[in-house]
Each structure stands twice: as structure tokens, then as C-alpha cells.
Amino acid sequence: MIQDYGALIDDLQRQLERLQISIAPQSEPNPEIVKDWRRSLDEIQKFFQSKIINTNLEITPPNLSLQVEIDKQLKMLSVDLSMLQTSRSQATWQKRHQQTCDRFTLLDRYCQMH
Numbered sequence: 001m002i003q004d005y006g007a008l009i010d011d012l013q014r015q016l017e018r019l020q021i022s023i024a025p026q027s028e029p030n031p032e033i034v035k036d037w038r039r040s041l042d043e044i045q046k047f048f049q050s051k052i053i054n055t056n057l058e059i060t061p062p063n064l065s066l067q068v069e070i071d072k073q074l075k076m077l078s079v080d081l082s083m084l085q086t087s088r089s090q091a092t093w094q095k096r097h098q099q100t101c102d103r104f105t106l107l108d109r110y111c112q113m114h
Contacts, residue, residue, distance in 0.1 A: 013111035034085035
């Protein structure tokens with residue numbers, strides 16, 4: 001089945017948005033909930049790899065560049081969540097939580113550029 005590339009990017013954006021909505025209001029360190037977020041991100045990364053990167057869809061050079069950036073930011077988001085999970089102090093949590101939220105903003109921008 002041939003999928004529409006734009007629809008796949010829209011789907012990716014919706015998945016990221018759902019995860020962002022669950023992360024944004026969490027203001028207290030909570031390593032257990034971060035485990036759930038990491039599992040969700042793993043699913044998003046699998047979707048991105050299998051449906052968007054490793055496909056037979058023809059991708060324009062500008063979209064290919066955006067794919068590379070999205071891939072990089074998804075990996076960085078995984079690192080952000082790992083660091084968030086190990087945060088113990090409120091100050092560290094808030095700093096890393098903000099970095100995570102900023103990463104979502106950047107990913108959203110890349111998705112919109114497609």
C-alpha cells in the first residue's frame with residue numbers, strides 16, 4: 001500500500017504532539033512516568049524509521065534534509081528523556097524538562113516545514 005508522504009508526516013506530528021501534551025504539565029521529578037514517555041518515544045521512532053525513512057516513497061531533497069534533522073532531534077529527545085529520568089532535584093528537573101519541551105517545539109517546526 002502506497003502512503004502519502006505528507007499524511008505520514010502529519011501522523012508523526014500528531015504522535016509527537018500527544019507525547020508533548022503528556023510531558024508539558026509534569027513539573028515534579030517523576031522517574032516512573034518518564035519511563036512511559038520513553039516507551040512512547042520509542043514507538044514514535046520506530047514509526048519514523050519504518051514508515052518515513054525506510055520507504056519506497058520519492059522524497060525531494062529539501063524533505064530529505066528535514067528527515068535528517070527530524071531523525072537527529074528524535075535521538076536528542078531520547079537523550080533528553082534519559083537525562084530527565086535521572087533528575088533528582090527540582091532545579092535539574094525543571095531545566096531538563098524545559099530542554100525537552102524546546103525539543104518538541106523544534107520537531108513541530110520541522111514537521112510543519114514539510
